[in-house]
Amino acid sequence: MRARRAEMDRLVPDGGAVGASYWDSRARRFAARTAGSGARDPLLARIRRVARSSTTVLDVGAGPGRFALALAPRVAEVVAVDASPVMGSLLRRASRQAGLANVTTVTGRWEEVEVGPADVVLCSYVLPLVDDAAGFLAKLDAACRGDAYVYLSALSADAFSDPFWRHFHGKPRQPGPTYLDAVAVLAEVGIRADVEVVEVAVRTRHNSVAAAARSYREALLLPDTAEVRRELRGLLSGWLVADGNVLRPPLRSTPAAIVHWSPRPRRRT
Numbered sequence: 001m002r003a004r005r006a007e008m009d010r011l012v013p014d015g016g017a018v019g020a021s022y023w024d025s026r027a028r029r030f031a032a033r034t035a036g037s038g039a040r041d042p043l044l045a046r047i048r049r050v051a052r053s054s055t056t057v058l059d060v061g062a063g064p065g066r067f068a069l070a071l072a073p074r075v076a077e078v079v080a081v082d083a084s085p086v087m088g089s090l091l092r093r094a095s096r097q098a099g100l101a102n103v104t105t106v107t108g109r110w111e112e113v114e115v116g117p118a119d120v121v122l123c124s125y126v127l128p129l130v131d132d133a134a135g136f137l138a139k140l141d142a143a144c145r146g147d148a149y150v151y152l153s154a155l156s157a158d159a160f161s162d163p164f165w166r167h168f169h170g171k172p173r174q175p176g177p178t179y180l181d182a183v184a185v186l187a188e189v190g191i192r193a194d195v196e197v198v199e200v201a202v203r204t205r206h207n208s209v210a211a212a213a214r215s216y217r218e219a220l221l222l223p224d225t226a227e228v229r230r231e232l233r234g235l236l237s238g239w240l241v242a243d244g245n246v247l248r249p250p251l252r253s254t255p256a257a258i259v260h261w262s263p264r265p266r267r268r269t
């Protein structure tokens with residue numbers, strides 16, 4: 001993670017490649033891409049097996065709330081923590097529009113916020129962004145009374161973009177952590193987790209090759225120059241697949257890992 005972060009800092013020296021401001025600037029696009037997808041996601045089906053109307057849920061790194069919004073009508077309460085203020089405001093607006101009165105947002109990094117424990121704790125597509133995974137996971141564990149779920153891709157996004165990355169940067173990208181690392185770190189802090197690998201639909205769609213080039217330029221940490229844009233458009237137009245009037249990557253689904261554990265019962269203080 002540190003090597004990958006150092007590479008990102010080198011390529012985007014103003015520090016915009018990670019952190020709350022990174023997510024603030026992407027929040028609306030992320031919300032549009034994920035809107036409504038929580039209800040059909042295998043993670044939701046899994047959580048619904050344990051969620052009751054009396055269940056309290058804590059969603060860490062909730063983003064615009066694809067899981068928070070899908071769970072709220074079925075449970076007592078959802079507390080959604082996110083480092084990005086814009087993500088939080090999008091979730092509050094979506095909750096209001098859906099008439100959900102039981103969703104509370106907390107803005108701040110999980111490592112720093114203080115929230116009470118919940119029956120179900122979930123953390124979806126956040127862990128590979130975290131420096132201190134052990135501390136982050138131990139705090140998730142401490143906040144959980146029943147079932148904890150850490151969700152992350154079982155196929156790195158780098159697998160898609162590796163040929164493009166090598167094309168522009170001349171060498172492979174520093175690899176990010178995987179779900180196997182999550183399981184190993186959990187074991188290090190004394191937590192034995194089970195893993196279910198599920199298939200998740202790829203929802204990325206682009207309205208044009210130019211829009212795709214903008215998105216891949218950001219993901220590949222490339223400078224915004226006419227030459228980069230032209231080259232990316234050329235590469236992407238041969239790779240993306242036309243699907244009706246939009247373009248999509250040439251893969252319909254990717255594997256994702258549900259890492260789950262039940263915290264050991266704690267003595268009440």
Ligand SMILES: C[S@@+](CC[C@H](N)C(=O)[O-])C[C@H]1O[C@@H](n2cnc3c(N)ncnc32)[C@H](O)[C@@H]1O
Pocket residue numbers: 019020023034060061062063064065066067081082083084087108109110111123124125126129130
């Ligand atoms: C890829 S999005 C995932 C959003 C949502 N969980 C989902 O699966 O749709 C990652 C989110 O994690 C948030 N995030 C990243 N690091 C965080 C941290 N240390 N504490 C809290 N939120 C964090 C970002 O602001 C962003 O909204």
